[in-house]
Amino acid sequence: MTKRLFIKTYGCQMNVYDSARMADLMAPLGYAAAATAEGADLVILNTCHIREKAAEKVFSELGSIRRLKRQRQREGGRMLVAVAGCVAQAEGEEIQRRAPFVDILVGPQAYHRLPELVARADLAGEGRVLDTSFPAEPKFDYLPETGAAPGVTAFLTIQEGCDKFCTFCVVPYTRGAEYSRPAADIIAEASCLVAGGAREITLLGQNVNAYHGAAPPDGQSGSGEWRLGELVRALAGLPGLARIRYTTSHPRDVDDGLVAAHREVPQLMPFLHLPVQSGSDRVLGAMNRRHTADQYKATVERLRGARPDLALSSDFIVGFPGETEQDFQATLDLVSAIGYAQAFSFKYSPRPGTPAASAENQVPEPVKTERLTVLQASLQQQQRAFNANCIGRVLPILFEKPGRHQGQLVGRSPYSQAVHANAPADRIGEIVPVMIRAAQPNSLAGDIAGAAAGDGERAA
Ligand code: SAM
Ligand code: SF4
Numbered sequence: 001m002t003k004r005l006f007i008k009t010y011g012c013q014m015n016v017y018d019s020a021r022m023a024d025l026m027a028p029l030g031y032a033a034a035a036t037a038e039g040a041d042l043v044i045l046n047t048c049h050i051r052e053k054a055a056e057k058v059f060s061e062l063g064s065i066r067r068l069k070r071q072r073q074r075e076g077g078r079m080l081v082a083v084a085g086c087v088a089q090a091e092g093e094e095i096q097r098r099a100p101f102v103d104i105l106v107g108p109q110a111y112h113r114l115p116e117l118v119a120r121a122d123l124a125g126e127g128r129v130l131d132t133s134f135p136a137e138p139k140f141d142y143l144p145e146t147g148a149a150p151g152v153t154a155f156l157t158i159q160e161g162c163d164k165f166c167t168f169c170v171v172p173y174t175r176g177a178e179y180s181r182p183a184a185d186i187i188a189e190a191s192c193l194v195a196g197g198a199r200e201i202t203l204l205g206q207n208v209n210a211y212h213g214a215a216p217p218d219g220q221s222g223s224g225e226w227r228l229g230e231l232v233r234a235l236a237g238l239p240g241l242a243r244i245r246y247t248t249s250h251p252r253d254v255d256d257g258l259v260a261a262h263r264e265v266p267q268l269m270p271f272l273h274l275p276v277q278s279g280s281d282r283v284l285g286a287m288n289r290r291h292t293a294d295q296y297k298a299t300v301e302r303l304r305g306a307r308p309d310l311a312l313s314s315d316f317i318v319g320f321p322g323e324t325e326q327d328f329q330a331t332l333d334l335v336s337a338i339g340y341a342q343a344f345s346f347k348y349s350p351r352p353g354t355p356a357a358s359a360e361n362q363v364p365e366p367v368k369t370e371r372l373t374v375l376q377a378s379l380q381q382q383q384r385a386f387n388a389n390c391i392g393r394v395l396p397i398l399f400e401k402p403g404r405h406q407g408q409l410v411g412r413s414p415y416s417q418a419v420h421a422n423a424p425a426d427r428i429g430e431i432v433p434v435m436i437r438a439a440q441p442n443s444l445a446g447d448i449a450g451a452a453a454g455d456g457e458r459a460a
């Protein structure tokens with residue numbers, strides 16, 4: 001009999017990828033995706049621990065899940081509840097204390113063991129099953145082939161974990177040491193995604209451009225390893241794969257091979273998320289980012305030298321311990337100097353166990369709030385200007401899905417902007433030239449460009 005599986009995903013795209021793989025793992029055991037937790041046989045919360053707010057959301061969701069679990073029990077059924085991901089890894093004990101009805105706790109490196117954990121929890125009755133180990137075997141070796149048909153765009157995790165230990169960040173503790181998947185496995189998974197209909201693949205990793213996976217047996221590489229630039233070139237050779245992106249990059253790991261790939265590989269999209277966090281060298285030093293503001297600017301120059309239309313995005317943290325007005329001004333100056341197409345910005349959130357959390361010079365909350373407001377105003381202004389600049393241009397848009405309005409499709413520009421246009425549904429999956437006529441802060445609108453409309457596949 002089919003069982004109902006509900007997965008709720010928090011946080012980054014890597015969690016989106018992990019959730020899809022959990023569904024793949026459970027499918028052979030008869031679990032099919034359910035749209036809500038109500039009446040589900042298995043509920044998985046795949047969690048994020050990057051900021052306090054993200055972790056707190058999980059505890060609040062667990063409140064509603066407990067009610068649904070009780071209701072299921074009253075109806076004579078059983079709902080297993082699993083907390084997966086980084087909150088399970090970092091706050092397993094807290095979950096056991098605050099939510100004793102949770103049946104399974106599984107960390108991000110151990111979820112390939114989910115079928116076994118579910119079977120044990122099924123037998124255990126009220127007992128809890130826990131696996132937050134960092135297994136010696138790479139989980140990717142134990143995951144089944146990608147099952148469900150991918151959409152037009154797909155994620156593919158190529159690298160995990162991080163050895164950089166930025167002083168604000170939990171990732172090295174929750175996701176563990178850096179690991180790069182062998183290139184041959186990635187190419188095989190990408191081929192499978194393309195065969196299933198994916199036209200664009202985003203390569204994922206906490207530190208994706210630190211990638212250094214084993215080269216395929218026939219791959220030409222003196223060191224036996226491929227870096228990201230070599231992997232991108234190989235993937236660009238897959239017939240049908242029109243677009244490649246990667247995220248999240250670290251400025252320290254932008255090597256010449258990657259810069260050359262931006263120059264020479266047309267499938268590599270001219271949009272890069274390259275987080276800088278701060279424009280102050282003093283703060284960057286205290287964050288252990290291992291580069292200065294000038295080095296970041298020089299990296300951006302190298303990339304723009306290779307791909308002049310490269311659009312940039314970044315992450316910023318305001319109110320890092322000890323950040324002065326002068327430091328904050330340096331961040332605003334860097335923003336002006338670079339010119340971002342979009343960006344994410346956050347108030348510093350002390351994370352238990354990280355070095356910065358115990359610093360004595362924490363910045364007061366109202367100061368953080370004020371700085372965030374100022375920074376976001378500047379970033380939003382840049383984003384609006386970037387979008388407005390697209391008006392009157394014809395951009396190749398990869399249509400992904402129906403839009404909100406009848407007869408409308410939504411897709412992405414090469415610069416990762418959402419673009420709405422009137423078009424028939426059978427153009428989903430095609431790259432179509434669209435004349436941009438209007439710009440909103442977070443999206444563009446346009447019309448299929450007249451003469452070339454039937455010629456869309458050659459537009460990218
Ligand atoms: N590996 C990426 C890098 O080095 O830029 C970042 C990955 S992290 C999952 C995503 C973003 O969350 C970071 O770039 C940072 O801006 C933000 N972040 C991480 N820890 C944070 C904290 N303690 N407080 C506020 N923001 C944080
Ligand atoms: Fe966290 Fe990124 Fe720094 Fe690694 S490089 S510790 S993932 S912020």
